[in-house]
Amino acid sequence: MNSLRRCFPRSSIAVLFALAVAGCSGCMHRRMTVRTDPPGARVLVDGQDIGLTPASMEFTYYGTRQITLIKDGYETRTFLQRVKTPWYQVPPLDFFSDNFLPFKVTNRHEFRYALQRQQQVPQRDLLDRANSTRKDLQIGQ
Numbered sequence: 001m002n003s004l005r006r007c008f009p010r011s012s013i014a015v016l017f018a019l020a021v022a023g024c025s026g027c028m029h030r031r032m033t034v035r036t037d038p039p040g041a042r043v044l045v046d047g048q049d050i051g052l053t054p055a056s057m058e059f060t061y062y063g064t065r066q067i068t069l070i071k072d073g074y075e076t077r078t079f080l081q082r083v084k085t086p087w088y089q090v091p092p093l094d095f096f097s098d099n100f101l102p103f104k105v106t107n108r109h110e111f112r113y114a115l116q117r118q119q120q121v122p123q124r125d126l127l128d129r130a131n132s133t134r135k136d137l138q139i140g141q
Helices: 002-007 010-023 093-099 123-139
Strands: 027-037 042-045 048-052 055-058 063-070 077-083 104-114
Touching: 027 042, 027 063, 048 055, 063 104, 077 104
Parallel strands: 027 104
Antiparallel strands: 027 055, 042 048, 042 063, 063 077
16 A cells, blocks of 8 residues: 555546546436427427427426427417426436446437317407407497
8 A cells, every 4th residue: 555655646546536537427418399280380498499390409408398389280289298308317416427328328218299179269259259349348338
């Protein structure tokens, strides 16, 4: 042990240990993909536009996300989507999986949604509702 200390001072051993830990640090990637039927819908995740489906994004935290889907001719829909936390990302295990795994881990989540066509209201019904509302507002004045 003394011969080791003579060859490598404590500061050198500490630096070598730090480099070894840094070299072995894991790399955790989290990715979510949103798909729709039909494809080509605009996707907003928590208010952020991530593109047209199929759309993917990297994320940092698990939890519930607000996903909004917009496509001409289809109903605009908003979903509260839970992104489940895998067992190896639950505290305190997440510290080790994020920092000490000697390989890259990608945690993928895929969500699929079926879009519904927009209902076309006949023009006559629309005009009748508008006139009825106009009369109701005039009576209140």
